[in-house]
Amino acid sequence: MLRTRELTKRFGAHVAVDAVDIDVRPGTLHAIIGPNGAGKTTLFNLLSGELRPSGGSIEFADCDVTRLDATSRSHLGMGRSFQRTNVFPKLTVFENVRLAAQSRTDQSFALWRTAASLPAVNARAEAALEEIGLLGHRAQLASELAGGDQRLLELAITLATDPVLLLLDEPSQGLSPEDARRLIDRIGALAARYTIVLIEHNMPLVMGLSDEITVMNFGRILAHGTPAEIRADPAVRAAYLGKTA
Amino acid sequence: MSGLVEIQLLNGIVQGMIYALVAAGLTLIFGMLDIPNFAHGAFYALGAYVAFTVVAATGNFWLAIAVVPLVVAGLGLVVDAFAMRRLARAGHVYQILFTLGLVLIAQEAIVLIWGANPTSVDVPRALDGGVPLGVVSFPYYRLFLVAASALVIGAVWLALERTKYGAIIRAGIDDPEMVACIGIDVQLLFTIVFGIGVGLAGLAGALILPIRGGQPAMGNELMATSFAVVVIGGLGSYLGAVVGGIFVGLTQAIMTILYPAASEVAIFAAMALVILIRPQGLFGKR
Amino acid sequence: MTRFAVLVVVVALAPLVLHYPELETQILTFGLLAVAFNLLLGEMGFLSFGQATFNGVGAYVAANALIAAHAALPLALLAGLVAGGASAAVIGALAITGRGVYGVMLTFAFNEMAYYIAFQWRDVTGGDNGLRGIPSPALFGLSLDDATRYYYFTAVVVLLAFAALLRIIDSPFGAVLRAIRENEDRARAIGFRVRRYKIAAFAISGALSGLAGGLYAELFRFVPLQAIDLDTSTNVVIATLLGGIGSPYGPLLGAAIFTVLSNSLSHVWSHWPLVFGLIFCAVVLFFRGGLWGIADRWGRRAAHA
Numbered sequence: 132m133l134r135t136r137e138l139t140k141r142f143g144a145h146v147a148v149d150a151v152d153i154d155v156r157p158g159t160l161h162a163i164i165g166p167n168g169a170g171k172t173t174l175f176n177l178l179s180g181e182l183r184p185s186g187g188s189i190e191f192a193d194c195d196v197t198r199l200d201a202t203s204r205s206h207l208g209m210g211r212s213f214q215r216t217n218v219f220p221k222l223t224v225f226e227n228v229r230l231a232a233q234s235r236t237d238q239s240f241a242l243w244r245t246a247a248s249l250p251a252v253n254a255r256a257e258a259a260l261e262e263i264g265l266l267g268h269r270a271q272l273a274s275e276l277a278g279g280d281q282r283l284l285e286l287a288i289t290l291a292t293d294p295v296l297l298l299l300d301e302p303s304q305g306l307s308p309e310d311a312r313r314l315i316d317r318i319g320a321l322a323a324r325y326t327i328v329l330i331e332h333n334m335p336l337v338m339g340l341s342d343e344i345t346v347m348n349f350g351r352i353l354a355h356g357t358p359a360e361i362r363a364d365p366a367v368r369a370a371y372l373g374k375t376a
Numbered sequence: 377m378s379g380l381v382e383i384q385l386l387n388g389i390v391q392g393m394i395y396a397l398v399a400a401g402l403t404l405i406f407g408m409l410d411i412p413n414f415a416h417g418a419f420y421a422l423g424a425y426v427a428f429t430v431v432a433a434t435g436n437f438w439l440a441i442a443v444v445p446l447v448v449a450g451l452g453l454v455v456d457a458f459a460m461r462r463l464a465r466a467g468h469v470y471q472i473l474f475t476l477g478l479v480l481i482a483q484e485a486i487v488l489i490w491g492a493n494p495t496s497v498d499v500p501r502a503l504d505g506g507v508p509l510g511v512v513s514f515p516y517y518r519l520f521l522v523a524a525s526a527l528v529i530g531a532v533w534l535a536l537e538r539t540k541y542g543a544i545i546r547a548g549i550d551d552p553e554m555v556a557c558i559g560i561d562v563q564l565l566f567t568i569v570f571g572i573g574v575g576l577a578g579l580a581g582a583l584i585l586p587i588r589g590g591q592p593a594m595g596n597e598l599m600a601t602s603f604a605v606v607v608i609g610g611l612g613s614y615l616g617a618v619v620g621g622i623f624v625g626l627t628q629a630i631m632t633i634l635y636p637a638a639s640e641v642a643i644f645a646a647m648a649l650v651i652l653i654r655p656q657g658l659f660g661k662r
Numbered sequence: 663m664t665r666f667a668v669l670v671v672v673v674a675l676a677p678l679v680l681h682y683p684e685l686e687t688q689i690l691t692f693g694l695l696a697v698a699f700n701l702l703l704g705e706m707g708f709l710s711f712g713q714a715t716f717n718g719v720g721a722y723v724a725a726n727a728l729i730a731a732h733a734a735l736p737l738a739l740l741a742g743l744v745a746g747g748a749s750a751a752v753i754g755a756l757a758i759t760g761r762g763v764y765g766v767m768l769t770f771a772f773n774e775m776a777y778y779i780a781f782q783w784r785d786v787t788g789g790d791n792g793l794r795g796i797p798s799p800a801l802f803g804l805s806l807d808d809a810t811r812y813y814y815f816t817a818v819v820v821l822l823a824f825a826a827l828l829r830i831i832d833s834p835f836g837a838v839l840r841a842i843r844e845n846e847d848r849a850r851a852i853g854f855r856v857r858r859y860k861i862a863a864f865a866i867s868g869a870l871s872g873l874a875g876g877l878y879a880e881l882f883r884f885v886p887l888q889a890i891d892l893d894t895s896t897n898v899v900i901a902t903l904l905g906g907i908g909s910p911y912g913p914l915l916g917a918a919i920f921t922v923l924s925n926s927l928s929h930v931w932s933h934w935p936l937v938f939g940l941i942f943c944a945v946v947l948f949f950r951g952g953l954w955g956i957a958d959r960w961g962r963r964a965a966h967a
Contacts, residue, residue: 179851201850201851202855205851206853217851218848219849220844220845226840230852231852233838235853236834238834239838239854240835241835243833244833246832247832249834292852292853459943462947463947466950469707473903473942473946474943474946474947476942477946478939478943479896480939480942481940481943484935484939485936488933488936599770600770600774600892607768607771640774640775644775647768647771648756651759
């Protein structure tokens, strides 16, 4: 589904991501973890298209996307979330999601239609809110939602773009433990329908959820395997578990 | 050679130093503090008029040059402390709009206090006369203007590059929270920088007064040109503002010789070219 | 819809109540300019500080079409509209290269450039004497050379343009503009080519501004250099903010009040801009919704009570 080869990003002399090979198989939830400064966020931005790689390649669904920008990748079916809550604050929850659904149509330059009455778009938006459990908040302004709900809305926006692959960047960042748990449960439910790449700092959260885990440190891949293998890996324990646990 | 071309070029440098002073102040405020100050030209005009009043009252132009930057900087401190900070959270658009209101107030206040007619002062007596150049001569005062501007621009540059506070200002721009942790009142520091920035504009207004005189709309005319200077030099680059200012002054002078009708348009054409070829400006980063 | 109906009635009755059809026509053309400006500011979140550029381009093109090409009035207005839109698309494309404030600066600087071009290009613009000799308005053989008749002609055109704009605001395209205003990066991430939408919005805003310019040129059969100068751009910004950027009706209200005040107060006290500047600063600091925002709040409170 998603494959990187020798993916590298340099910032001056600093190599943030160093020749990383990752294979995300269809239908799996693949977590990328690592301590702060391991290069996770840089890797994520390379995958989503926010950053241009210094070397290597990215393939998505057998298509070389290395040179495509974020907008094009979104249209290919790579949907991303953001580490900080990133919604349209002064629009309603429904409008937030409707915009995302509208982006999949060819109606966005239509000047003579009414945005609120595109049936297919409305249906898609409602489905995304339903899926994420926010339908009850549809008329509220996004900025008025609680922090955890805003993060869910962020996810609903991404879902409404009909992605094949979800790229989630530290979704639990800054959430209370209960909210983080709630969000992770939602992500677990989504894993049945989407291929997911989840970047996460909070390792215990992803252990029970992931099919495969890649551990990064100093821009390189330290280990790769199932949660059980990762838990048993001495190098991972030394670099990561040892520090946080 | 009659010296006329040389005079034109020298005049271009004189005008360029004025642009450099104004744009250096603008770049401190705009590029480093990230405050869109559309009233920068109004501070320039106020500088000229305050200088006029000081000269009228005391007959001493040197005193005017010393007093004007302080008075204008003081006004800047008030504006920043009372309005710009408050509006920072509302966003840039509202900061622009507020400074736009200031332009209206300043322009009309000038008419009310000093009248709508142009004002002027004589060149200080010590600088009467000029350097002979062919059939014409180049006034000493203009040489003084270039030297004084260069001195002030250099002093501010040294303060930015070589002092602890300069380092903090530059660091504060990258990471205000980090600097706040060191225990420095960043807000106060930024307010002072705002004051210095508009003070430079005020000084430029005072320096140009004996050459061009003052008129209420002088700030507005300067504003668009100094935006072009900042875009050409690179937003946020102090060096870029200075080089851009001299470049624009010289371009105007050369165009005045070659094709006067296009001397103003040429600057904006140069600006458009820079945007297309090098959007970050000649000396801008990124 | 009801608001629009009220607007139509007000516009239709205005000349019967106040007998200054020229002033009222000016309100309409300036109002259209403000509404066009607010498509960029209120909907897309971009402060265009060069709206007079497009107004002036439209006025000069329409006027020259009438003078030199003896074009029919609708055709001349259409030419002004197209020219305004084209100039705005070009300047918009250049201005949005940089983010935020940088773009505002560029629209401002390009306005000054346009002003100098108009100032120098006397054959087309008349320079600082203004462009004279525009033939009196006529529509399919019917003379509009009467202030009240021309007012009603302008009213129909402006109301149609305004209705079109309301439609655009409610369209999927308008929704994308609001997405850009609220969060440009997120809009890009969900797949919108933000740059294209911005340029299109500039073109629409410029087209309506060009139309306003054409209507204005025919009003006094004269295009002053002020039609394209920065003071006019500034006035558009001030009037719009005074009226309120939160609704398309706000700029219309602001334009009406601004035009009336600047025409009447300048006779009373020549330094009125001083007071105006103070009021404006107060609006920016304390009443960001403008007059329409205040009226809206009262209206809602009354509805609740």
